[in-house]
Amino acid sequence: MTDEPVEPDSSAPVVPPLLLGTYNPKIDAKGRMAIPAKMRAQLGEGMVMARGQERCVYLLPQSEFRRIAAQIQRVSVGNKAARQYLRVFLSGAVDQDTDKQGRVVVPQMLREYADLGDDIVVIGVGTRAEIWNRKAWEQYLSDNEPEYSDIADDVLPDLEF
Numbered sequence: 001m002t003d004e005p006v007e008p009d010s011s012a013p014v015v016p017p018l019l020l021g022t023y024n025p026k027i028d029a030k031g032r033m034a035i036p037a038k039m040r041a042q043l044g045e046g047m048v049m050a051r052g053q054e055r056c057v058y059l060l061p062q063s064e065f066r067r068i069a070a071q072i073q074r075v076s077v078g079n080k081a082a083r084q085y086l087r088v089f090l091s092g093a094v095d096q097d098t099d100k101q102g103r104v105v106v107p108q109m110l111r112e113y114a115d116l117g118d119d120i121v122v123i124g125v126g127t128r129a130e131i132w133n134r135k136a137w138e139q140y141l142s143d144n145e146p147e148y149s150d151i152a153d154d155v156l157p158d159l160e161f
Contacts, residue, residue, distance in 0.1 A: 019043070019124035024134070026118045031111065032103040035059075036122060039129055040102050049110055051092035052130055054140060057110045059122070059129040065093070106131065 023036040035043065039059075048065035052058040060068070069090065075082035092113065096104045106116060114133060121137045123130050132140070 018126060019129050020126075021124045023122040025120065025122060027106055027111070027116060027120055028103075028118070031105050031108065032099075033106050033120065033122075033131070034101065034103045035098055037102065039122070039124065040098060043129070045097070047096050047104070049094050049096055049104070049106065049131075050089055051110065051113055055114050055133075055136060057106065057114045057116070057131040059131060060127070062095075064127045 019039055019042055021036075021038070023039070025034045025036065027033045043059065043061050044063075046062045048058075048060045048062060050058045050060065050065070069086075072082060072086050072089065077083065092110065094107050094110070098104055110116070114131065115136065116131065116133055119134045121132045121134045123132065123137070
């Protein structure tokens with residue numbers, strides 16, 4: 001047995017960063033939001049903001065955004081639902097880079113879409129983060145937490161805790 005470093009397996013799939021947690025940054029008067037430090041490293045250089053589901057804003061690493069866009073585009077152009085989703089998703093997407101203080105500008109159209117004032121919540125949702133109006137997030141949790149245990153069997157049928 002040697003003490004030489006082992007080369008990583010280049011055929012192994014690249015696992016995207018796992019974005020977790022809940023953070024409470026503010027949006028300043030110029031529309032800037034500080035990306036939580038831990039998420040900043042996981043999102044990497046260049047990220048994309050886009051319209052999310054349930055009136056939130058998605059914050060995605062560039063690679064994850066490209067993966068999702070490519071997956072949607074593989075659906076037949078003849079599929080009306082796919083065309084509609086692609087139009088809404090891509091027309092509301094904006095490339096972003098953080099400034100020296102780790103902030104990004106949340107574009108006005110996305111702030112309006114998600115009703116984002118200065119009181120927001122940023123949550124990690126695995127391969128993306130979501131930016132929510134704090135009150136809307138609290139209402140979402142309140143509405144959905146009672147069903148959290150009930151839906152586990154449907155969402156995770158083979159997973160045992």
